[in-house]
Amino acid sequence: xxxxxxxxxxxxxxxxxxxxxxxxxxxxxxxxxxxxxxxxxxxxxxxxxxxxxxxxxxxxxxxxxxxxxxxxxxxxxxxxxxxxxxxxxxxxxxxxxxxxxxxxxxxxxxxxxxxxxxxxxxxxxxxxxxxxxxxxxxxxxxxxxxxxxxxxxxxxxxxxxxxxxxxxxxxxxxxxxxxxxxxxxxxxxxxxxxx
Numbered sequence: 001x002x003x004x005x006x007x008x009x010x011x012x013x014x015x016x017x018x019x020x021x022x023x024x025x026x027x028x029x030x031x032x033x034x035x036x037x038x039x040x041x042x043x044x045x046x047x048x049x050x051x052x053x054x055x056x057x058x059x060x061x062x063x064x065x066x067x068x069x070x071x072x073x074x075x076x077x078x079x080x081x082x083x084x085x086x087x088x089x090x091x092x093x094x095x096x097x098x099x100x101x102x103x104x105x106x107x108x109x110x111x112x113x114x115x116x117x118x119x120x121x122x123x124x125x126x127x128x129x130x131x132x133x134x135x136x137x138x139x140x141x142x143x144x145x146x147x148x149x150x151x152x153x154x155x156x157x158x159x160x161x162x163x164x165x166x167x168x169x170x171x172x173x174x175x176x177x178x179x180x181x182x183x184x185x186x187x188x189x190x191x192x193x194x195x
Contacts (some may be wrong), residue, residue, distance in 0.1 A: 061146035
C-alpha cells in the first residue's frame, strides 16, 4: 500500500512539474520529468481541438533474419496500417490505442527526426525505440512468433483526395492523389532484447 501511495504521489508531482509554468524546480529536474511523462502521460490539447490529418499514411514493415546457413531471409512487406484499420472497422467501441498508437508514434518520430532519420536528442532516440517496438510487436504477431533480428519500415504518404460529385470524379481524384504519393524507407533497425 505504501508503494502504491508513493508511486501515486510521485506521479502527481511529476505531472504537476510538467504542466506548471517554468520554474527553478521544473528546470532542474526537466530530464527526469520528461523521462516519466513521455510518451504515455503526454499532455496536449488534441482531445479538445483535434488536428485531423490531411494525408493518408500507409505504414508497412518487413523483417530480416539470418538462417542457419548464414544467408539473410527478408520477409514480405506487411501493411500495419491495414491491420489497425481492420481491427477497428466493425468495432463499435475501438480503443484510443488501437486507433492512434502507430499513427501518433510515426508523427512524433517524423517531427523529431526530420527527413534524415538521425536522432539528435534523447527524446528522438526514445521515439525511435517506441516506433521500432510497436512495429516489432505487431510483426511478431503477424509471423506467428518466428524470430527475426532486424526490422524496416516503409511509410507511403498520400494526399487526401478531393471529394467529387460522381464516381468518375472520385476515381480521378484518387488517381491524382496516388501520383503525388511520397514513399519514405527507414533504415534497418536491430531488434534487441530491450525491444
